[in-house]
Amino acid sequence: MPELPEVETIVRDLARMLPGARIDRVEVLRPDLIEEEPADAFARALEGREIGSVTRRAKNIVIDLAGDGLLLVNLGMTGRLMVTDPADEPPLHTGVRMHLRDGRELRYHDVRRFGRLWRSTREAWEKWEGELGVEPLSDGFTVAHLRDLAARSRVEVKTWLMDQRRVVGVGNIYASEALFRARIDPRKPADALTDAELGRLRKGVQDVLREAIDFRGTTFLDYRDASGERGEFALRLKVYDREGQPCTVCGDPVRRIVQAGRATFFCPCCQPRGRARKAAAPRKKPRPKG
DNA sequence: AACGCGCCCTGTCCGC
């Protein structure tokens, strides 16, 4: 489910709710969600720990255990991490229940179980996250950096943008949305992007992520924030899941293609191929019917 | 080294 805006929304909520809480007892209902074996060792190791800070790196939730290492959570496609009342009957697909000393429960729920929870030392984590790409909302996300990355890859830009070793946090929804805003054909090879296009891409990525955070994320299927609420950004999507519907800018039908096995949505009129952007940028054009 | 692909899993929807 979750791309950067959804994870960021959850993290901001948890960062208000969790610091200072102590983990009393951990129940692992779905051991395959836990990296560590046996999962029981993972559960016992968390018991008694105090939660320090909650932060985000890429699409990972980083829970600092106040000097006792880190608890990391990747939500995969359908993961949810939320604070609940333990009296609430855990629904089917509840994977981990962390009972807090103050009476609340930190609950992990995941229908498809693509998500993972694991422990790490700060040193091991820093080494691991060093392999990840640049944070798109950080100062390091510059046109110069994008140019360096793009010059070394002939992969189609949409696929390129989703690779977490280059730029983190952009998944299948926001990749299509960012390229629409940047007016770049998603099939264009990364190393064919001009500086002007990279500049628009940088802005497109940042704008769409910031706006989605403002709306607490996009709820497509399963996403819920840390309180179990839906995000509100879905209505603001311009191309994602809008195949055949009119482009909000030019009225032409939105197209769906498949790249690297994932659906891509774009407007062939507003995101023209090649450098065929001779005249002014595509604007509303009267469209002939038929 | 870089890249494409299949796969992990369950639920939903669509066409027949």
Added chain:
DNA sequence: TGCGGACAGGGCGCGT
């Protein structure tokens, strides 16, 4: 109404 197949927001490991 039922059933098979396609597809769903991520990421890893494999083979080329």
